[in-house]
Amino acid sequence: MTHFGIKKLLVLVDLDQTLADFEGHFLEKYKEKYPGEPYIELKDRETFYIGDQYEQMEEGLSKKVKTIYTTEGFFRDLPPLEGACKAVLEMEEMDGVEVFICSSPLFQYKYSSKEKYEWVEHHLGKNWINKLILTRDKTMVTGNILIDDKVKVTGAVHPPAWTHIVFTACHNKHIRLRDKKRLDNWTDGSWRALIEDFKKRI
Ligand SMILES: Cc1cn([C@H]2C[C@H](O)[C@@H](COP(=O)(O)O)O2)c(=O)[nH]c1=O
Ligand SMILES: [Mg+2]
Numbered sequence: 001m002t003h004f005g006i007k008k009l010l011v012l013v014d015l016d017q018t019l020a021d022f023e024g025h026f027l028e029k030y031k032e033k034y035p036g037e038p039y040i041e042l043k044d045r046e047t048f049y050i051g052d053q054y055e056q057m058e059e060g061l062s063k064k065v066k067t068i069y070t071t072e073g074f075f076r077d078l079p080p081l082e083g084a085c086k087a088v089l090e091m092e093e094m095d096g097v098e099v100f101i102c103s104s105p106l107f108q109y110k111y112s113s114k115e116k117y118e119w120v121e122h123h124l125g126k127n128w129i130n131k132l133i134l135t136r137d138k139t140m141v142t143g144n145i146l147i148d149d150k151v152k153v154t155g156a157v158h159p160p161a162w163t164h165i166v167f168t169a170c171h172n173k174h175i176r177l178r179d180k181k182r183l184d185n186w187t188d189g190s191w192r193a194l195i196e197d198f199k200k201r202i
Contacts, residue, residue, distance in 0.1 A: 009099045009199050014148035015103035018167040020078035029068045045170040070108050074114035083186035085123050102133045102141055151175055
């Protein structure tokens, strides 16, 4: 994006399992609600949709899984991943960089859409309400980079405007990526080198 001839790197950052601990919070709430049911440790998670792996383990469990993340307050109460908010706030302060949060609400949007706004306001500040993009199709959003834990981000636009950086999560750690870079965490400073590298390319 240019503003008076100066190019800005537009960074889209996903929310669930990139900034917020969807998986850890899910497991905690699932064990509380269904103490007698089998569960999957985070180290053993393998599919993007939690319900898919639980259903493989035992028929009917995906329905129970769904009751957890469709409950009022689930999205609002997600804890931030370590270092995530600090990194995003620092990224926004970098010269020539502008950050947006790009997140998909649930199809059952009743609580998740509103609660994503509440999460962003609470953890990043009121101004960031202007920077939250909610869409079920991230390929429709323009930008230079999308940092997102979902390995296959697909939609109506192919190829999308952005380069996808895969944020490492329990469900994708075992996947060998041939044509995409990873960002493993927000704590070791590697995100800064990644952004500096992309700044040189635009
Ligand atoms: C793991 C998981 C996620 N979802 C939902 C939760 C969110 O609304 C989206 C993921 O959004 P993102 O912007 O791609 O992070 O998917 C789900 O429905 N079931 C799941 O198991
Ligand atoms: Mg995500």
